[in-house]
Amino acid sequence: MTNKQVRHLWWSQTRSWLVWLLVLIPVIGLMTAVQTTQLQRTLVVNMTATEVQQQRADFKKHPNDYKINGQRVSLTRYNVAQNQFFHKNQYQPHDYAGTPDKSGNWGYYLLALIGGLLFAFWGRRSHYYEFLLGLGARRRQIWRSQLAQGGALLAAVAVAQLIHWGWIITVIAPKYQQYRDLNGIIGNAVASVMASGAILALSWLIGQFIKQFWFAALLSFVIWRGTVEIFTDPATGDMLLHQQYLLETWWQAHYWLTSGLILLVMLGLLWLGARLFTTWTAEEQPASHQSGLARLLWFVSIVIGFGTMIGDNIIIEISNSSFSLTNQLWGMLLVLIVMLAWQLWWSQRRSREVAHG
Amino acid sequence: MSIQVENISKTIDGRPIIQDISFEWRPQRIIGLVGRNGAGKTTLFRTLANHYLPTSGTLSIDGVDVQTTPVARQKLFYVDTQNNFFDGQTLAQISALYAEGYPKFDTDRLKQLLAEEQLPFKSRYRQLSKGQRMLFQILLALVSGTAYIILDEPFDGLDILVRERIVGRIVNEIAERPTSFLISSHNLEELDGLCDQVLFIKDDRLVANYDLENLRATAKKLQLVFPDKHVPAVVKDHGKLIKVYGRVLEVYFDHYTPELEAELKAAQPVMMAPCPLTISDVFRVKLGDQRAVMGGE
CATH class of the missing domain: 3.40.50.300 (P-loop containing nucleotide triphosphate hydrolases)
Known part of the structure; x- marks a missing residue:
């Protein structure tokens, strides 16, 4: 079968759920943007008459309290300076307060996680993979069709970012955008797209060797959460960079480096997923009878996912270390020991069963 | 092809x-x-x-x-x-x-x-x-x-x-x-x-x-009734008994030839009627008791 035929057959059946994701992602971008501009309007533009009078009275009484860079300024200029939407030097590593609110990105990340799980599970659960393979499609052709859909989802995230920032820049009055750093905005938007891609690749990969949808979703989530914790832990930032600023801010300031590193992670996860899918077979195999790569990934993902969670929630209570990473490493070690013990017990039990026929 | x-x-x-x-x-x-x-x-x-x-x-x-x-x-x-x-x-x-x-x-x-x-x-x-x-x-x-x-x-x-x-x-x-x-x-x-x-x-x-096509070309299933309870040697030597209903014998012959037919007729059967050869017959003759294969015993 040609790639075009496989792609067409795959898209024809998956369009129904993919369209929902492709629509929802930009809607999230628009909703978060509208929410942001409404909040900004409420806080800044729409001061009540009483608030305006109170401020004027206060300005008359205490004019020295109204300064910019040590200089006394008019009330109007003061308000414009105070209510700037973008902070000065927003994407500088030392800026604590300047980090933009990125909570809206969680929506994209969540949908990317769901998208990856659907890639891994839909074809299997509906037995559509089998239909295509029976027609003579190669496994790598199916995987490439899914990859193209993954690309479409990332394009949707990029569009959502464009809508989000486009809306904000259009709606907020230019006088409140004095410190707008377009390069920083674009760079961080690219990093968010890459992060969505990495999360999609992660849940897609995990869904390939975990058979239960809920467990694959949980494991993908805890690995994502643990990884974010490791790379944004302030104590780790302090140790590595010897400065008292947020590691998260550092990543946001070095947006191209961040984007590049996340891209590498995403490509690595996709490569592993492609390796697994080329040997995919329809029968349900327990983890113990899967390929060596699948078993290794199963082991590593459990150790990272649940180890970091235990480290952040249980070991932190009994540990003296303020480093998230230290606690997470202890957590991973604990899970590793439990897993190895279980593996040993299981192997011995199996040997006994074989010996007893 | x-x-x-x-x-x-x-x-x-x-x-x-x-x-x-x-x-x-x-x-x-x-x-x-x-x-x-x-x-x-x-x-x-x-x-x-x-x-x-x-x-x-x-x-x-x-x-x-x-x-x-x-x-x-x-x-x-x-x-x-x-x-x-x-x-x-x-x-x-x-x-x-x-x-x-x-x-x-x-x-x-x-x-x-x-x-x-x-x-x-x-x-x-x-x-x-x-x-x-x-x-x-x-x-x-x-x-x-x-x-x-x-x-x-x-x-x-x-x-x-x-x-x-x-x-x-x-x-x-x-x-x-x-x-x-x-x-x-x-x-x-x-x-x-x-x-x-x-x-x-x-x-x-x-x-x-x-x-089955090849089998049907050479093999035959017959219903036979002989005058007494004694089964003639030609049946024992060349046939395989599939079923017995009273004195009616259902017999499978792997290589049914005109010579064999002449020998059977010489045994003077009361009835000698061909029957369609079914998969079940082939199964019984070639593999024995059906339960041995289908029952997995």
């Missing part, structure tokens, strides 16, 4: 499900695959259809190895009964999907056959009864334009009327088009009178492969 299955094996969860299965599937034939539930029939089909990766072995269709040229699989049709993606779709949508996959798929003929079976083209698959679903899958197979069709337990749980309609469709197809079938069943009687060749699968291996 044939399908060559060579040493196909499949192990699942560390347990061999089928081992070293080899046979040739020639065109315009109906092959029965018989084995008890769990013998490995569906596993064999899913491995042939590339749903399962074989642990070992090769499959070639009309001389083309499907491993190197997977598109050759378009000559082989198999509908897995567990296809969940059918459920939300109409018969028209499913038909359109198959038309995209199989280059010779004949949608007009499908519409005509569905009309004959009083299945509305716009009806949803999930609304069909079990028998109607099987009938629809068989109609899909018939219009797919493929040379080789696999039907997995097509008569399982169906009433006699639906079964007869399905058998009729299969027989007509063989007569009118260069199509061949591989039909599985756990019930020997279901395939009687339908197959040209029969494969028996037991304990994950193919234990027998009989060409």
